Amino acid sequence: MPSANTSHQPKEIVPHRYLNVLAVVTFCLIFASISLAQSGRNQTQSQAGTAPPGSSPAGSVDKKDQVPSPAFIVVTAAPDEFQQTRAFSGFSHPASLEYQARGGCLLELKNIPGAKVSEDEDVALWEARETALAEDKAWVIWMELRWDKTISTYDPTPFRLRYLLFEPGTGRIAASGVGKGVRQTWGRPQPRYTSLEEQLREAGRDVAAQVLSELKRGK
Numbered sequence: 001m002p003s004a005n006t007s008h009q010p011k012e013i014v015p016h017r018y019l020n021v022l023a024v025v026t027f028c029l030i031f032a033s034i035s036l037a038q039s040g041r042n043q044t045q046s047q048a049g050t051a052p053p054g055s056s057p058a059g060s061v062d063k064k065d066q067v068p069s070p071a072f073i074v075v076t077a078a079p080d081e082f083q084q085t086r087a088f089s090g091f092s093h094p095a096s097l098e099y100q101a102r103g104g105c106l107l108e109l110k111n112i113p114g115a116k117v118s119e120d121e122d123v124a125l126w127e128a129r130e131t132a133l134a135e136d137k138a139w140v141i142w143m144e145l146r147w148d149k150t151i152s153t154y155d156p157t158p159f160r161l162r163y164l165l166f167e168p169g170t171g172r173i174a175a176s177g178v179g180k181g182v183r184q185t186w187g188r189p190q191p192r193y194t195s196l197e198e199q200l201r202e203a204g205r206d207v208a209a210q211v212l213s214e215l216k217r218g219k
Contacts (some may be wrong), residue, residue, distance in 0.1 A: 069114035070215070071138035071168075073131060075123035076102045080146065087147035087158060098145050100197050101161050101179070104204025105141065112212075125164070132166035140166040141211055143179070143204070157181040158196075161203040165211050175214040179203035 076098040084097070102119055109117045116138070123131075128142035143163045161179040166172070181199030194202070 069116060070109075070112060071116040071135075072109050072211075073118050073120065073135070073138050073140045074102055074105050074109070075120045075128055075131070075140065075142050077124065077142070077144040078122040083147045097159075097196075097200060098143075100200035101143060101145055101204040101207075104201030105143065105179075105208045106204075107201075108205040108208035109212075128164070129166055129171045132168055133171040135168040138168055139174075139211070139215070140168070141207065142166065143207060145200075157199055157203070159200070159203075161200070161207060163207045163211075165214065174218070175211060177207070177210050179205075179207035179210070181206075 079098055098121060102121070106117055106119055109115055118138075123142065125142060125144075128140050132138075132140040141163060142165075143161055146160045146162065148158050148160070157180070159181065161181070163177060163179060164173055165175040167174045179202075181203040182194065
């Protein structure tokens, strides 16, 4: 039988240099993808941790939002000895009546968190205004205690505690009024009898309440 001549074609062999190039290209692609992933993650973390321009860090308070603590100087005019003698004719009167009124006002103002309060006595009206002119932040509350000739049945308080509120820096009168020693509410029975000292302290507290209300309304 005739022998079949089978021709064996040689297999195609890829040169080693092509394999090396392919390996290098594959390695570069893998390295590039890893680098891009890490870069994107770092950029995201950086953006998350960076506050936008003009904003304050978390937990901090912007100085613009900080409300300055209020400051007050509470002063009383010198007592009118002639009026006191006439009002308390026939019996003695307690000493330091202006002190009682001033003390009630001070206690009410000190209830404000961070408030700075000081006091003085025997201060004339023009001195109170001069004090306000020289101040940058402190409001000056000037109080004057005056006594009525007679005690009315409808008004058991025998005195009038007049006040003026001076604006710091300008000396302008920002508010004025009279402190009430007895608070009467319509529809309720007459309040119990209170001593003169208690009435004076209550009048001072009422002055402080009026001042705070005026300052709140003026904001």
